[in-house]
Amino acid sequence: MKTLVLPPTDQSIQISAEELRKGGVVGIPTETVYGLAGNVFDEGALTKIFSVKERPTFDPLIVHVDQKTLEDLERLGVTDLKSMTPLMKSQADKLMAKFWPGPLTLVLPKNKKIPDLVTSGMNTVAVRMPKHPVALKLISVCDFPIAAPSANRFGRISPTCAQDVFEELGERISFILDGGACEVGLESSVIAIDQSGIPKLLRPGAVSIEEIQSVLGVKILFENKTGASPGQLENHYAPKKPLYLLKKSFLETEVGELAFISNTARVGVLAFFDEAPNEIQNKLRELTSGEITVKALFKDRNLENVARELFSSLRQLDTSSAEVIIAEPFPVQEGLGFAIQDRLRRASQKQVKS
Numbered sequence: 001m002k003t004l005v006l007p008p009t010d011q012s013i014q015i016s017a018e019e020l021r022k023g024g025v026v027g028i029p030t031e032t033v034y035g036l037a038g039n040v041f042d043e044g045a046l047t048k049i050f051s052v053k054e055r056p057t058f059d060p061l062i063v064h065v066d067q068k069t070l071e072d073l074e075r076l077g078v079t080d081l082k083s084m085t086p087l088m089k090s091q092a093d094k095l096m097a098k099f100w101p102g103p104l105t106l107v108l109p110k111n112k113k114i115p116d117l118v119t120s121g122m123n124t125v126a127v128r129m130p131k132h133p134v135a136l137k138l139i140s141v142c143d144f145p146i147a148a149p150s151a152n153r154f155g156r157i158s159p160t161c162a163q164d165v166f167e168e169l170g171e172r173i174s175f176i177l178d179g180g181a182c183e184v185g186l187e188s189s190v191i192a193i194d195q196s197g198i199p200k201l202l203r204p205g206a207v208s209i210e211e212i213q214s215v216l217g218v219k220i221l222f223e224n225k226t227g228a229s230p231g232q233l234e235n236h237y238a239p240k241k242p243l244y245l246l247k248k249s250f251l252e253t254e255v256g257e258l259a260f261i262s263n264t265a266r267v268g269v270l271a272f273f274d275e276a277p278n279e280i281q282n283k284l285r286e287l288t289s290g291e292i293t294v295k296a297l298f299k300d301r302n303l304e305n306v307a308r309e310l311f312s313s314l315r316q317l318d319t320s321s322a323e324v325i326i327a328e329p330f331p332v333q334e335g336l337g338f339a340i341q342d343r344l345r346r347a348s349q350k351q352v353k354s
């Protein structure tokens, strides 16, 4: 199958909508990461999403809508208002009013029209209204909600531009809508609200815990373990090369801890501390005579820039000549920093002890 990358014109949106109406799947831009879109109510399309991505069906999908009230979600056949207490509704209302359209996903009681494939058989559904104008336009032209997990092969680094989608899924899908590089670059935060209105963070993401807490006026619970939400695996977002996550900055890490670098290995470093890349180079020189690639991402101390460039930098290091990638831990744990460290932790197969 030949894969066409389409410019973000009205005509391309019509072509994509037609493909979705026929039960096909299309790579689409969102502000978080690129998605692989299919009609939420079409089981054939959903099956394609799972097979194209090689995604296990225990990992549920997020439904994307172009409306932002609970009544609209009910009318679209996504949620089930009858199963929601007033407390649950009022917390959900506050979050939708504040963060939609945007990178926040809500887990709510599901409408019976939603196929089990979307929710992995659970009685809840994850839903969000994306902000990217191309995604919104496509949903409104289609007139049905769209399931859109990230447009990569399962477990791999998430795609943040059309080219990434092409590399991941080219030959497997007919169309990729090119909406430019993702503005946010990290997946949405996933929040579940229980019947007492108590919010729980299932996946850290582009909207920070602090922001959500300030809107709801209560503390957010977060269990940082596998299984808090189905599909949140310890090993995800991973490059093909081994990625070692350090406990301290590169310069503070004992040389003995870096023994995994063999003498000939070519090494890539993802750096966040304020060290000059040539100091990192000098220290590595003692360990390897091979080529060294350093990507320093946090020089301007801007968290949003790191989020935007995290996955693409991992991708660059993965396709560089490096045989091993070393990442510094992210130095800031507040705001977006929490989600950035979550992705680094899951992307790394190996964690350096001290």
Ligand code: AMP
Pocket: 059, 060, 061, 062, 107, 119, 122, 124, 125, 126, 148, 149, 150, 187, 190, 202, 203, 229, 230, 231, 232
């Ligand atoms: P993505 O792969 O970025 O599309 O994210 C989908 C993730 O959303 C899944 O891996 C789950 O962690 C979460 N999710 C989706 N649906 C549900 C649900 N019904 N309940 C809890 N978490 C969900």
Ligand code: MG
Pocket: 149, 150, 158
């Ligand atoms: Mg994903």
